[in-house]
Amino acid sequence: MNIIQTALVVTLLTVTANLRAQESKPPPPEPTTGSLNLANAIALSLSNNPSLSAYSYDVRAVEAQRIRAGYLPNPEVGLEVENLPGSGSRSGADTTETTLRLSQVIELGGKRARRLDEARLAGGIAAWDYEARRLDVLADTTRRFIEVAAAQERLSLAREATALAETEREVVTQRVQAARNSVVEQKKAEISVARAKLDEEHASHALLAARKALAAMWGNENAVFSSARAEFFTHRRPEAFGSLMARIGRNPDLARFALEAKLRDSQLRLARTRGIPDVTLSAGVRQFADENEWAGVFGVSVPLPFFDRGQADVYEALQMQGKTEALGFAIRVQLASQLFGIYQELLHSVTELDAMAKDILPAAREVLRATEDGYKQGRFSYLELADARRSLIELRRSNLEAAFNYHIYLADIDRLIGTAALAPQSPEPSAKKKN
Numbered sequence: 001m002n003i004i005q006t007a008l009v010v011t012l013l014t015v016t017a018n019l020r021a022q023e024s025k026p027p028p029p030e031p032t033t034g035s036l037n038l039a040n041a042i043a044l045s046l047s048n049n050p051s052l053s054a055y056s057y058d059v060r061a062v063e064a065q066r067i068r069a070g071y072l073p074n075p076e077v078g079l080e081v082e083n084l085p086g087s088g089s090r091s092g093a094d095t096t097e098t099t100l101r102l103s104q105v106i107e108l109g110g111k112r113a114r115r116l117d118e119a120r121l122a123g124g125i126a127a128w129d130y131e132a133r134r135l136d137v138l139a140d141t142t143r144r145f146i147e148v149a150a151a152q153e154r155l156s157l158a159r160e161a162t163a164l165a166e167t168e169r170e171v172v173t174q175r176v177q178a179a180r181n182s183v184v185e186q187k188k189a190e191i192s193v194a195r196a197k198l199d200e201e202h203a204s205h206a207l208l209a210a211r212k213a214l215a216a217m218w219g220n221e222n223a224v225f226s227s228a229r230a231e232f233f234t235h236r237r238p239e240a241f242g243s244l245m246a247r248i249g250r251n252p253d254l255a256r257f258a259l260e261a262k263l264r265d266s267q268l269r270l271a272r273t274r275g276i277p278d279v280t281l282s283a284g285v286r287q288f289a290d291e292n293e294w295a296g297v298f299g300v301s302v303p304l305p306f307f308d309r310g311q312a313d314v315y316e317a318l319q320m321q322g323k324t325e326a327l328g329f330a331i332r333v334q335l336a337s338q339l340f341g342i343y344q345e346l347l348h349s350v351t352e353l354d355a356m357a358k359d360i361l362p363a364a365r366e367v368l369r370a371t372e373d374g375y376k377q378g379r380f381s382y383l384e385l386a387d388a389r390r391s392l393i394e395l396r397r398s399n400l401e402a403a404f405n406y407h408i409y410l411a412d413i414d415r416l417i418g419t420a421a422l423a424p425q426s427p428e429p430s431a432k433k434k435n
Contacts, residue, residue: 033225033226034225034226035225035226035228035229036225036226036229037229037230038141038142038230041141041214041217041228042141044217044218045137045140045141045217047218048219049217049218051133052133052137055129056130058126058129058130059126059127062119062122062126063123065123066120066122068119069115069116069118069119070112070116070119072107072112073105073107075102075104076102076103077100077101077102077103078102078103078282078284079099079100080098080099080101081096081097081098082096082097083095083096084096094289094290095290096289097286097287097288097289099284099285099286100284100286101283101299102282103280103281103282103299104280104282105279105280106281107278108276108279109272109274110273111270111274111278114266114269115270117269117270118263118267121260121262121263121266124259125259125260128252128255128259129252132253132256135252135415135418136415137217138415139411139412139415140217141214141217142411143411144213145214145228145230146230146404147210147214148207148210148214148228149230149232149407150210150400150403150404151203151207152207152227152228153400153403154203154207154397154400155204155206157396157397157400158196158199158202158203159200160393161196161199162193162197162199164196164389164393165195165196165389166193166196168192168386168389169186169189169190169192171376172185172186172188172189172382173186173189180378181382185382188382188386189386214228232407233399233403235349235353235406237350238343238346238347238410238413241340241343244413245336245339247417247418248332248335248336248339250417250418251335251415251416251417251418252418254328254332255418257327257328257331258328260324260328261325263324264317264321264324267321268317268318270317271313271314271316272310272314273310274310274313275305275311275314277304278302279300279301280300280301280302281298282298282299283299284297285297335416338416339413339417342409342412342413343409345405345409346406346409346410349402349403349405349409352398352399352402353399353402353403356395356399356402357399360395361395361396361399364388364395365392367388367391367392368388368391368392371384372385
C-alpha cells in the first residue's frame with residue numbers, strides 16, 4: 001500500500017467521526033520512537049493537532065446556540081402602585097392601589113421553530129467546517145510525511161554521491177601516482193568530494209527540519225521517531241479526469257454550500273415571520289388599600305406594525321441568499337480549475353517516472369559503467385568520467401523530485417475531491433523501490 005492509499009484508508013476511518021464520539025474514545029496514541037508510517041502520523045495528528053483541538057470548540061459553541069434558540073421568551077413580573085399619597089383628599093395612603101402583574105410574550109408565526117431550524121443548519125455548517133479542517137490536517141500531515149520521506153531519499157542519494165566522488169578521487173590519485181594524469185585532475189577530484197560533502201551536510205539539515213515540521217502536526221516540539229517508512233518510488237495511474245471531477249462535490253469547502261443554501265432559506269423564512277406581531281399576555285392581582293380588597297387583572301398588548309414590518313430583514317436575507325449562490329458557484333469553478341491543473345501535473349509526473357525507470361536511468365548507468373572501464377584503460381579523460389557521474393546523479397535527483405511531486409499532487413487531488421484519486425489497478429511493473 002503506497003503513501004496516498006494509506007492516507008485514504010485513515011481518512012475513511014477518522015474524518016467521518018462524530019465530535020461527541022471523541023469525548024468517549026480511548027486516549028490518543030503516543031508518538032512512536034521507532035519507524036513511522038503514514039497511518040501512524042495521521043492518527044497522531046488527528047488526535048493531537050493543536051489547531052484542530054481549538055477548532056472543535058467552535059462546533060460546541062454552535063451547539064450552545066442551538067439550545068438557546070429553543071428557549072421561550074422569559075416571563076416578566078411587574079409591580080405597579082397607583083394613587084400614591086398626593087394633595088387634598090388624596091393626601092392619605094388609604095387610596096393606594098397596588099398591582100402585581102406577570103407577563104408573557106407569545107410568539108406567533110412559527111418564530112421559535114424557524115430559529116431552531118436556523119440553528120440546526122448553522123450547526124451542520126460548523127460541522128462541515130470542522131471536517132474541512134480535519135481534512136486540512138490530514139493533507140498537511142501527508143505532505144509533511146512525504147517531505148520527510150523525500151528528505152531521507154535526498155540524504156541517501158547525497159551520501160552515494162559522496163561515496164562515488166571519493167571512489168573517483170582514489171582512481172585519479174592512482175593514475176597521478178602512475179604519472180598517467182596531472183596533479184590538476186587530482187585537485188579537481190578533491191573539489192568534487194568537498195562539494196559532495198557540502199551537499200550531504202545540507203541534506204542532513206533539511207531532513208532534521210522536515211522531521212520537526214512533521215512532529216509539530218501532533219504538537220511535539222521534537223521528532224522522536226527514527227524514520228519515515230514509505231514506498232517512495234511506487235506509483236500508479238490516477239483515474240480519468242471526468243471521474244475525479246464527478247466527485248468534486250465531496251469537497252467539504254463546496255459541500256457546505258448546499259447546506260448553507262438551506263440555511264439562507266431558513267433565515268429568509270425567519271425574517272418574514274418578524275413581520276407578524278407577537279402577543280403579550282399579562283395577568284395579576286390588584287389590592288385596593290381603602291377597602292383592603294383584592295381583584296384580578298388581565299391584559300393583552302399587540303405592537304402595531306405601522307413602520308417596521310421586517311422589510312429590511314427580508315431584504316437582507318434575500319441578498320445573503322444570492323451571495324451564497326454566487327460564492328458556491330465561484331468556489332466550484334475555482335476547485336475545478338485547480339483540479340484540472342494539478343491533474344495535468346500528476347500525469348506528467350507519472351510519465352516522467354515511467355520514462356526514468358524504463359529508459360533514462362538504465363541508459364545512464366550503462367554509460368557510467370562503460371566510461372569507468374574506459375577511464376581505467378586510458379580511453380576516456382577524467383572530465384568525461386566526471387560528466388558521466390554527474391549526469392547519473394542529476395538524473396537520479398530528477399527521478400526523486402518526480403516521485404516527490406507525484407505524491408504531493410496526488411495528496412492535493414485527494415484533498416480537492418475528498419476521496420481516492422488512484423485507479424483500482426496493480427502498481428506499474430516498472431515502478432521499483434530503488435530509484
